[in-house]
Amino acid sequence: MTMNKVAIIGVGHTKFGKIQDKGLMDLLCEASLTAIEDSNTNDKDFDSVYVGAMSPEILNKTAGVASALVDRISLIPAAADDIKNGPASGGSAIKAGFQAIASGMSELVLVVGGEKMTHITTPGYVTSTVATLTQPEAERPHGVSLPSFAGLLTRAYLEKYNAKLEWISDIAIKNHKNGALNPNAHFQKTIEDFMKIAIEKGRGSWDNIYEFLSDDKTNPIIADPLRLFHICPISDGAAALVLCNAEKAKQYNDMPIMISGVGQATDTHIVFEREEIITLKALKICSSQAYQMAKKTPKDIDVAELHDAFEILEAVQSEDIGFFKKGEGAKAAHEGLTEIGGKIPINPSGGLKARGHPLGATGVAQVIELYWQLRGEAGKRQVTSAETGITCNFGGFGNNIISILVERM
């Protein structure tokens, strides 16, 4: 049999950032209602709703978020499930929605990802919550957290490939530059902007951006050698997609975007057991699945949204997803190949670094950015004539990765 094809016919994206006047459910509702309105489905019945949120139980003292959402936005009796895969919960929710339609069980599906985190004020609480993804015997009791893994990975990468930390900084610089063009981004400032503000406020004086980024006060070390500006923020936000059987998509939308490849793969839970820490085996596998399903190769990709929770990850992912040879990702970023207008633009949205990272929302927001790029609706950050895009959404520390390939219909 051939599976039903699946198209995106509507999107909704809240502002990401420190959203003090809204709770998790408010954010999910806002993104969902925007997506439904955008889809022109009007009062058509939705069959299923999938919510990707990593930790509402801990961060928001609530469970059954999907069940509550369908009531709040009047989609009852639609089926509703919460899908969890750490910071890749959004990607997994999209995959669940994709399978609901591909199987023929659903025609019209709402997928929404979101997280509300910035209300947590206890120091370390959010990082500890995310660290519940680490291995409970071999890693967590030894104080390992996701930032510490990223620090180790950076050291290993710089040493093995004779790369420079400045090249990793270049990724942050690029992503902040892109984020400054994205009205939904958590940070709509370039790093130059941050430097100018610091100078104006008399916090110091620097000749150039690299000097500013080496200052222990303005850019403190978080997980050596990674500093604050190498790491994504803690954000609030939500993002939603309306998915539809592709055969019916044009009834609702003049220019639906097709989800033509979906891949997901796991790797060892214990990071030190991996053959090579610098290679994301799960990404190699899941992106291959997505390329194969869509009958594409990395060369066909015009734009990508990768999971730069730590800037080193964008470099490594850009290699393992097939854009650059092993060890050349950071250098490529340094040389500008991944900028908007470069050979393969990565994270025109600003990525997790600048758009922000409300865990469950990220995987959905990545696909929305590609939807806008492929429709030519990305405003000042538009990649010229983008027709095909791919994502990498990262669960745990690379032990469960999802890749979604979208293209124009």
Add this chain to the structure above:
Amino acid sequence: MTMNKVAIIGVGHTKFGKIQDKGLMDLLCEASLTAIEDSNTNDKDFDSVYVGAMSPEILNKTAGVASALVDRISLIPAAADDIKNGPASGGSAIKAGFQAIASGMSELVLVVGGEKMTHITTPGYVTSTVATLTQPEAERPHGVSLPSFAGLLTRAYLEKYNAKLEWISDIAIKNHKNGALNPNAHFQKTIEDFMKIAIEKGRGSWDNIYEFLSDDKTNPIIADPLRLFHICPISDGAAALVLCNAEKAKQYNDMPIMISGVGQATDTHIVFEREEIITLKALKICSSQAYQMAKKTPKDIDVAELHDAFEILEAVQSEDIGFFKKGEGAKAAHEGLTEIGGKIPINPSGGLKARGHPLGATGVAQVIELYWQLRGEAGKRQVTSAETGITCNFGGFGNNIISILVERM
């Protein structure tokens, strides 16, 4: 297009109960490995793993359970996701696995549900955890919990249908009688057994079981009028299924069981907003979906596993799933129609009351009981020549229900 058909080719079921020497991951591994061995798939690659567990984040301080499981049982790089729908997380995980195969995205899928709860010793902690499913503004702050809803529902039912509380007790009596025949059950004792033990220990003396069940000491009121023996226990345990594209099922298993109907529907999150508290609208809808998909009617069902977290629920569900007219479910149980050997045997496993209720495990255990019944492998609790069965797995307080219909191939 027609969707791929889905068959069950292997099952694994740990003992349910107070399992002191095993953690959540141990239980999930045990059920999974048993199911995989039972499926004769040997070293065949699994494509996907779905884990249904309601609250590992809160009860076990761990997240990303599915990712961790695939590593522990060496199924890497299989895709892995956690599926949550409160106490119906197991049912939702089965639906996710069903859709993975029905869509053609997966061929071989492991579905496992489980929960580890009895290690929690803080009074009220587990009930509060489950109460995170109630509406956070209209219900939870007023002290509403799931047992309190069940108490209210019981009062409304008894009044409206002129039913007797003893008939609700009869459901508990039947389920304990069945559970006594189930080696995996949390309680393998009839209520008569409990009464005899209490008499031997000098705790009192009663002429019959109804007297024993009216004793405030031996059977205290939990949520008036419901007493301890009207309510399921807190249990540990896990249950797993291996699902396979039905076309290939006989390569592995002489007598695979087909999942021929799957339904899921939601109702208002706020219970007092329902048209009628005594009618489970979501169950009416989702069971209709399952019947329709399988081209069956309630008359075709030979055996059912319903979600008797509170014994009143079995009565109400037996009506809304189509076995009895509205208001006649409790009386039917009182008259023995739902016993093994009765008109429509319900919960031959012992149900949640006696088999126990490790939240995420329940939906999967229900389907396993039907698998055994349909294959004639249910031992002393075998329903004669059962060919078709259906489940009701209950999320929240009836606001998200799943119904799965299985039949012989």
